[in-house]
Amino acid sequence: xxxxxxxxxxxxxxxxxxxxxxxxxxxxxxxxxxxxxxxxxxxxxxxxxxxxxxxxxxxxxxxxxxxxxxxxxxxxxxxxxxxxxxxxxxxxxxxxxxxxxxxxxxxxxxxxxxxxxxxxxxxxxxxxxxxxxxxxxxxxxxxxxxxxxxxxxxxxxxxxxxxxxxxxxxxxxxxxxxxxxxxxxxxxxxxxxxxxxxxxxxxxxxxxxxxxxxxxxxxxxxxxxxxxxxxxxxxxxxxxxxxxxxxxxxxxxxxxxxxxxxxxxxxxxxxxxxxxxxxxxxxxxxxxxxxxxxxxxx
Numbered sequence: 001x002x003x004x005x006x007x008x009x010x011x012x013x014x015x016x017x018x019x020x021x022x023x024x025x026x027x028x029x030x031x032x033x034x035x036x037x038x039x040x041x042x043x044x045x046x047x048x049x050x051x052x053x054x055x056x057x058x059x060x061x062x063x064x065x066x067x068x069x070x071x072x073x074x075x076x077x078x079x080x081x082x083x084x085x086x087x088x089x090x091x092x093x094x095x096x097x098x099x100x101x102x103x104x105x106x107x108x109x110x111x112x113x114x115x116x117x118x119x120x121x122x123x124x125x126x127x128x129x130x131x132x133x134x135x136x137x138x139x140x141x142x143x144x145x146x147x148x149x150x151x152x153x154x155x156x157x158x159x160x161x162x163x164x165x166x167x168x169x170x171x172x173x174x175x176x177x178x179x180x181x182x183x184x185x186x187x188x189x190x191x192x193x194x195x196x197x198x199x200x201x202x203x204x205x206x207x208x209x210x211x212x213x214x215x216x217x218x219x220x221x222x223x224x225x226x227x228x229x230x231x232x233x234x235x236x237x238x239x240x241x242x243x244x245x246x247x248x249x250x251x252x253x254x255x256x257x258x259x260x261x262x263x264x265x266x267x268x269x270x271x272x273x274x275x276x277x278x279x280x281x282x283x284x285x286x287x288x289x290x291x292x293x294x295x296x297x298x
Contacts, residue, residue: 041085047078047093047298048259050269052291066102073098073112073291075269077234077257078298086124090179092222093117094255097141098289109147112289113140120181122171132171134181134220138163138253139191160194161203161280165240167218179222186218188240190279204245204279216242231260252276259295267295 056069076095082088098112117137122130139162145152169183190212192198192205205212219239226232238253254274261267268291275285 041083044081044083045079045298047076049296049298050075050259050267050291050293052269052293054291066104069100069102071098071100071111073289075257075271088120088122088124088130090120090122091118105147110142110144112287113142113144115139115141120171122173128172128174130171130173132169132181134165134167134169134183136163136165136167136220138165154194154196157194157196159191160197161205162191162193164189164191165218169218177223177225181218181220183218186216186240188214188216188218188242190214204277214240214242215244216240216247230262231258233258246278249278250276251279261295261297265294265296266292268292269295 050073052071052073054069054071057067059067074095074097076093078093080091080093082090094114094116096112096114098110099108100111101108115138118134119136120132120134122132124130139159140156141158143154144156146155165186165188167181167183167186169181169186172180172182190204192203192210192212197203198210199207201207204214217240219237221237222234223236224232224234234255234257236253236255238251240251241247242249242251252275256272258270259267260269269289271287271289273285273287276283277285
């Protein structure tokens with residue numbers, strides 16, 4: 001499992017040389033200035049907005065398939081970071097929402113949904129080490145369903161599940177690209193607020209309970225790297241071990257996002273996410289999305 005996690009998170013990508021216009025080069029030049037100024041006092045704000053559209057149509061197609069499909073997917077990543085002397089305050093907002101419509105079901109179905117917000121305060125105690133406090137909130141915004149040919153079963157909703165994590169620990173920051181936060185004592189609350197799930201033992205929350213508290217060890221690593229003048233990789237790995245219940249079953253949350261810009265507006269994104277949480281499902285969850293569309297550097 002550790003080898004899979006490290007491979008997903010820190011794997012390199014090889015790309016052929018592509019011709020770049022002057023606008024893309026200027027964007028990369030500006031991005032380089034941002035990285036160099038990351039350790040200076042003051043505010044730093046940056047992010048990416050992605051909007052992907054896809055459409056398909058078949059007529060008398062011998063191989064078969066959906067007659068008409070229409071999909072839309074949006075990704076919003078934004079960071080607001082502050083530094084003054086030995087004090088740092090980092091805030092990250094990761095939002096995603098996607099839908100697809102096809103002839104066979106004639107209704108938009110959710111294909112992606114994420115709310116993930118992190119706020120971290122640190123005080124420098126050594127050259128690369130910070131005493132830090134971190135708060136993270138994770139959920140989805142809309143109802144989610146498991147679809148079959150005859151029945152659609154609701155399996156999630158806003159705050160069902162939802163997770164709020166509060167942690168004290170040490171933050172290792174060797175450079176502007178990498179941050180590794182480690183905590184031996186972390187408190188995490190799991191929410192099950194949807195009334196339809198109240199009587200069920202679900203998401204790790206017992207039946208007839210809306211919340212469940214866990215105490216455990218926590219590690220989160222965040223890595224961002226400009227791979228080329230036109231490509232940027234952002235990865236994150238979260239590990240949590242619950243001392244109160246099956247501490248050997250470590251929860252894993254891993255995200256990978258590769259962004260490639262062809263000009264000012266057009267770009268391609270590839271995302272690969274992996275989750276393992278045996279309180280939800282005792283299998284590794286994988287999600288991959290490839291999109292081409294509007295990509296803006298904020």
